Amino acid sequence: MHVIRKKGWELPESAATDESVFLRRRELVKAMGLAPAFLAASSLPGFAAADPAADPTADLYPVMQNLRYRLDRPVTEEKWATTYNNFYEFGSHKQISGAAQALKIRPWTVTFGGLVEKEMTVDFDTLVRQMPLEERLYRHRCVEAWSMAVPWSGFPMKALVDFAKPLSGAKYVVMQTQADKETMPGLKEFWYPWPYTEGLSIEEATNELAFIATGLYGKPVPRQNGAPLRLVTPWKYGFKCIKSLVHITFTDERPVGYWEKLQAAEYGFWANVNPEVPHARWSQADERVLGTDERVPTLLYNGYTEFVADLYKDMKGEKLFM
Numbered sequence: 274m275h276v277i278r279k280k281g282w283e284l285p286e287s288a289a290t291d292e293s294v295f296l297r298r299r300e301l302v303k304a305m306g307l308a309p310a311f312l313a314a315s316s317l318p319g320f321a322a323a324d325p326a327a328d329p330t331a332d333l334y335p336v337m338q339n340l341r342y343r344l345d346r347p348v349t350e351e352k353w354a355t356t357y358n359n360f361y362e363f364g365s366h367k368q369i370s371g372a373a374q375a376l377k378i379r380p381w382t383v384t385f386g387g388l389v390e391k392e393m394t395v396d397f398d399t400l401v402r403q404m405p406l407e408e409r410l411y412r413h414r415c416v417e418a419w420s421m422a423v424p425w426s427g428f429p430m431k432a433l434v435d436f437a438k439p440l441s442g443a444k445y446v447v448m449q450t451q452a453d454k455e456t457m458p459g460l461k462e463f464w465y466p467w468p469y470t471e472g473l474s475i476e477e478a479t480n481e482l483a484f485i486a487t488g489l490y491g492k493p494v495p496r497q498n499g500a501p502l503r504l505v506t507p508w509k510y511g512f513k514c515i516k517s518l519v520h521i522t523f524t525d526e527r528p529v530g531y532w533e534k535l536q537a538a539e540y541g542f543w544a545n546v547n548p549e550v551p552h553a554r555w556s557q558a559d560e561r562v563l564g565t566d567e568r569v570p571t572l573l574y575n576g577y578t579e580f581v582a583d584l585y586k587d588m589k590g591e592k593l594f595m
């Protein structure tokens with residue numbers, strides 16, 4: 274069991290499992306008559322992932338890794354990525370993973386509205402089975418200057434945009450997190466602008482890097498990381514990566530996100546990573562790598578310049594980096 278659980282992402286990316294080995298392992302598991310859910314048994318008691326049988330999408334994972342997206346650093350240990358989180362709905366500190374287990378993730382519906390051909394309400398389990406699932410190793414850079422590198426499973430955001438059928442006038446996609454007072458103690462902190470809202474331009478949302486994560490470390494994504502679906506935009510500061518999505522709206526007006534509403538001088542719409550543009554209160558030149566004492570230099574667009582620089586080449590007057 275422990276041998277099988279020794280996955281590629283527990284190794285430096287340079288040594289990550291290639292596709293054929295990855296597939297073979299999957300076949301082996303099937304041949305042994307073990308449900309993929311068996312693989313997902315978590316070593317962390319009390320976590321949702323410890324009971325994958327309860328998740329109706331557990332059979333979908335693990336999925337094939339897309340080797341196009343490379344890391345320049347080892348993958349962060351699962352225990353760090355799943356116990357050091359930002360999810361203000363459950364508290365304005367990092368140790369919310371326990372409290373987040375209260376998030377009720379079934380049934381879960383996502384609405385599509387605004388400038389779309391037809392408004393829709395879709396059950397998550399139906400939606401995810403229509404999407405092209407893959408795994409990607411991505412870096413993540415929080416605006417607070419910590420970082421990690423993790424294996425997300427999910428699908429390109431472009432597939433979700435295509436599914437929603439926006440009208441030609443749609444220029445932005447706006448996303449909202451569930452806001453449930455029963456399960457989210459953070460919502461009592463009334464000075465925060467709930468519900469958590471974020472947005473992307475359509476060009477960003479359909480850029481190949483923009484990803485909707487439904488899994489993490491080869492299992493359904495844990496609640497504290499934004500179950501059952503969350504945005505991942507690795508070239509932007511982490512606050513853009515909005516969790517536990519319930520509403521997706523297309524508009525012709527740039528939305529104001531949660532952090533921008535709270536503190537516009539410190540957090541903007543574009544929020545692209547740039548080591549040379551400091552936050553109002555601290556430097557962004559380097560970052561602490563989660564699970565280590567190491568600080569490494571921060572990279573322009575978090576290392577994803579080749580994928581995204583073109584999006585911004587004609588936006589001279591915009592505050593692109595905060």
Ligand SMILES: Nc1nc2c(c(=O)[nH]1)N[C@H]1C(S)=C(S)[C@@H](COP(=O)(O)O)O[C@H]1N2
Pocket residue numbers: 354357358359360361362414415416450469497498499510511512513514515516517
């Ligand atoms: N709904 C919601 N989404 C959120 C946040 C939040 O507080 N609420 N925090 C953001 C921030 S600041 C970061 S760094 C990432 C953290 O994701 P992780 O906990 O999976 O590492 O989630 C982002 N998405």
Ligand SMILES: [Mo]
Pocket residue numbers: 359414415416417510511512
């Ligand atoms: Mo963050």
